[in-house]
Amino acid sequence: MSMSEMRKTALAMVARGQGILAADESTGTIEKRFKSINVENTEPNRQAYRDMLFTTKGLGDYVSGVILYDETLRQKSKAGVPFPELLKKNGMIPGIKVDEGAKDLALCRNEKVTEGLDGLMKRCAEYYKMGARFAKWRAVITIGDGTPTTTCIAANAHALARYAAICQANGLVPIVEPEVLMDGNHGIERCQEVTEWALNAVYEALYINRVSLEESVLKPSMVISGADAKRQAPVAEVAERTVTVLKRCVPAAVAGIVFLSGGQSDEIASEHLDAMNKMFKGNLPWPLSFSYGRALQHASLNAWRGSTANVAAAQAALLHRARMNSLASKGEYRPDLEKNAA
């Protein structure tokens, strides 16, 4: 049986030692990031920032693909090369965020459902033509007093599955991202329970919607303590609980699992991923890697600060984090390597 293009893409996305750079911040989200470094949120600044990230020499050694935002997919590099083409030349697969954000879920206080299914068939066809080979859709689940509700879990699982089917109908590998937010003072046990619930709902919905698991990638949050919880579970416990949930809920046919960082610090995100890969080395049905946004870009953004003079330092910071996470995806990360940063 010959392998489909989507299967090849999915496997390339999670090739050994490689992960994904999430650079798909919407115009609103990048505004928050730019505010932290006092850079104005203009189209030329967004282009300059993404140009800095994507022209980092050697990034393709650690990063298999980059998730872009609609505007970025249509932009060109400073040298006049369309970003999707530039990424391909540098050994990275272009991907595209296709959801239109998490909106208030009717009749469910403090809960969201991700929108963007209307017209998605047409948009995916266009994105494929423009060079994208995979896509992303993020659902958010909030842990709180009385949440999540069954309504929220079911509505988001349904939307994720409809999205994934539409992607595959257009040749795009869907990254399925149900994020259980770390906000709150709940313990790690509650996070584990909710993550398990959400993943079970997602895989049932994917089955109902005829999604081919071999041609899909899961992007989950890790099982961690709430950000304001009194007890912060240690790295080993996070690793063990996260893998326990994945084993219970994620079919072996799924091409790979790439975590989001979700507000974890840069180094902790690397440590958690590394611990899972050390603990379960070779004994899991899927590769475990990264698809970090903040935990890959944070140091680079702070080094850049909107100035051309800082591009080399910002690229060195990005390359360093990409390398640390590549090592973590193989269970070969060591915290002392952080000190040797360029």
Ligand code: 13P
């Ligand atoms: P973070 O790693 O910053 O959570 O971003 C990943 C992402 O793509 C969120 O949708």
